[in-house]
Amino acid sequence: MKLSAEQIEICRKIISSQIKYQETLEEVLDHVISAIEGMPESNETIMTLTEQVIDRDFGGKNNLKAMEKEREKVLLKALYRKQKIYFLEHFKFPLISFTLLLALTSYLTVDTYINRKVFLIALDIFSFSPVLLLCFKSFGIQLSGSKKSIKIAPLLQVSYLSIAMFNIFNFVPKLFYNDNYKFLIRTNTAVLSVITVFFVVYTISFIKLYREEIKMKLA
Template identity: 25%
Template structure:
């Protein structure tokens, strides 16, 4: 059976009413289209769709549970990927670049008199970078897929994007009691914080690029 435009529209609307996330919608939509091609043309389209849903997903009313399980798996996979990307910068060969950056920052912080506001500006830029990437991600995914449908990974990206700001507030206001408190840690503290911020940003950006590339190719 090869669906016509009207039948495809029916299927899209039918699934849209039950599914929240883009990834689940695309997966189930593609699955149904592949399965329905194997059925004879004389079968009523709506009957065929519900038969496939019942056989492969436990029925139309069970799609919500299927989606939640799929979301949990996607989030777990993405978070695991982020930790792998982050820790990779502390393993060979990337640890050489990480160490080189740390040494450079330490040298500048200990031998060059840098204005506190300059350091604060650099650090502020580094902690808002994930938030900027998060906004770019929302724009490009919506533009590419011509849809504002949620992604199962949205909350994960929002949380990861906000972690640097939360840590910054925690360190400065609750530990040091001042927005510039982290600078008082000296060259070592400055080097550690800026290096961690750089590594975090690289890992976060790579996660975004990997997710976007995977969404395009699947």
């Protein structure tokens, strides 16, 4: 039996109410349409047929949700591995030259040509930019009326590392000194250069990961 555009839309709404992510919606919808169109003509409603296929081939809506959670875990591990690879590439030829230049530039310019507070504001921007990038993307997806990608939540977890490191540098030293102690303000220039390299390289690596996993595939 051949499904009409109206029937396909009914299928989409039924499946959409049972799952969380756009990728799952597209995969299950394609499967359900193919399964129903492969059936002989029936007096059953499209709603009943859709539910039958979901129960038979996916184990019901609860199993669909469990499948999504499992895919999230697998995807998170894969994204962490990719981020690590992209990050470490900056410490190998040929990108090591960029990393060394970045370290040297930050070492020579901070406190000499750039006020340290201004420098740290730039560092703030780098540490929070991965999360902000994903927030803007999520907002755009919501405006479009689509379901969010399964990749958004795992990517957010990957992006939180830069914020976590920034908080460590800001707040952990206060446990050993006092509440007014500001590590990034008082630390020597060499240490600050190393910290700068971490945040800049991590952000660049994350943007590469983002473009590969989200922007190019969901645009």
